[in-house]
Amino acid sequence: MMMAQSLFKVLLQQHPGVNIDVLAPDWTFALLARMPEVREAISAPFAHGQFAFKERIRLGKVLQKKRYDQAIVLPNSWKSALVPWAANIPQRTGWLGEFRYGLLNDARKLDKEKCPLMVQRMVALAYPKGAKILPAMCPNPELIAADKNVEMALAKLKLEPQSRPVLALSPGAEFGPSKKWPTDYFAKVALEKIHAGWQVWLFGSKKDETVAKEVLAKAPECINLVGKTNLEEAVDLLSVAAQVVSNDSGLMHIAASLGKPTVAIYGSTDPGFTPPLGKKVTVLEKELECRPCFKRECPLEHHHCMQYIKPDEVLRALDQLS
Template sequence: MSAPTILVIGPSWVGDMVMAQSLFLALKQADPDCQIDVLAPAWSFALLERMPEVRKAIAMPLTHGQLGVGQRFSLGKKLRAEAYDQAIVLPNSWKSALVPFFAGIPKRTGYLGEARWGLLNDARSLDKQLLTMTVQRFVALALAPDAPLPPTCPTPALTVSAAQQQAVIDTFDLDTVHPKILALCPGAEYGPAKRWPASHFAEIARHKLDQGWQVWLFGSEKDQAVAAQINHDVSGFCQDFTGRTTLGEAVDLLSLAHTVVSNDSGLMHVAAALNKRLIALYGSSDPGFTPPLNSQAHILSLNLDCSPCFKRECPLGHTRCLVDLSPQQVLDLITIRTPHA
């Protein structure tokens, strides 16, 4: 009997794609010979290439939110030649289930979502009280419908080779003599209610620079302004990578860091999957829903009565859940976790 082939319809966010690796690992645990392909946005290929469980990444030609029924039909028709045994659809939208249906994949697994009866023939009801974490919801789809829940979730583990590390060292002409590198991730795509103040990040940077550490700043082009503010406050002594790297380069650079301080963001999940010493800062979001999946991670949240509110901007106008989370609390954790710093 040949090994089953599985097409996973992947999510559209960095953090969710990292957490999807737990599903891939669970599938491999159930059947080590299974072959996993992932249909996903092209930007995510850098992550999928660092997940040994994935055989092949297939580009989704449509952007997040586009319907494009005709394009989905054409893609599904093309994928029929792959003769997949099963599709697992991670997004909950109706349109995300179209390609596996058009591809004629015999078993199509996912949560009911937007009335997806028919498109899915292994449709599951999502009990949000039982499956409280995103990663649990992903991994549960690898199991039989009657399996005990919540499932045990394997830890994501991105693989970065020494050659990939050397490549980014050469590309950015990095100093690798200094033993300690602090990575700061001050952005958060969702909105300002998830972002720790730039002045707080700057204070962390200043203390570690004074102790001889290197401090690297990470993020997308959208995070360049906040990174510039942090770097200005420390007289430009940080290495600023915001908007200067591909996602793959950012992953490989983070793999060189000793400690990472991050908002609840995609890069936080990347750092966790790299098994970094991580301090994760939570404001408007819920650390119980999308925590960093790493035993070395330490979550800081003030657990105010008004949080988590899940808002992009603080509805009360003060963002105390983050403003009142002091730099000293973070510095204390860095000191505790790096006694020889």
């Protein structure tokens, strides 16, 4: 969803005044509400992988009343193209996948070498078929956190970012252990910044509570926000951080889109495909024969891709971002 904002920006550049509505899962509404390009978020009440043929057709019939001119279908699945087809939208644009010829009438064949980045593949759909897409044509996502929402989130959790600068740490990664930098490394970075007069906030969902406890065991002065915020509050609170250190995760992309100086740590995944898109980002990774493996757990059981990135490297990267 963060990368889709780049597509929304390009659509507005090409068609000033265009109305952009987004059909998406409810959990993404917190992000869409902070994207000024989006007019309306429409609920897609389908579980991940759920076919729900009748429900998709029914939703499409409802959306017919809005008389959309074009639908851009970002997922490559057959079922994702059902709603725009049922809504009888005149132009239905997307990449070929799962034999969607009948559902899409503006189907494109993806050249992965010409568009290696995910964001390029999204933005390319804003242009006519065959247009050449360059990296410079992909504007960075930019979430907008309203001051009122930020103040409410700070008051709720009794946080005072004005007293000392804030380092935000995101030690979790829903994908799996292979994306997680060691918790004792996170703790070492936290302790160094605390000793330098900073406050350190831990971010994450309830699924990251175990990881947060491991960090807190060695750096108890951290302020633990893991599992205590919803996504809206997490976005707003990240907007007041002075610096961010994160695994490859959704929060990493959010921090980058907020313009925060961010150190992004990559292990099993590839920043060459889904990099954090921001002007103040440093990516740390190790060139090893075994990565990127894209596995949820290290198949070699040594996790060298993360173990070899030391806390001192992260601290130096933070200093250089200052």
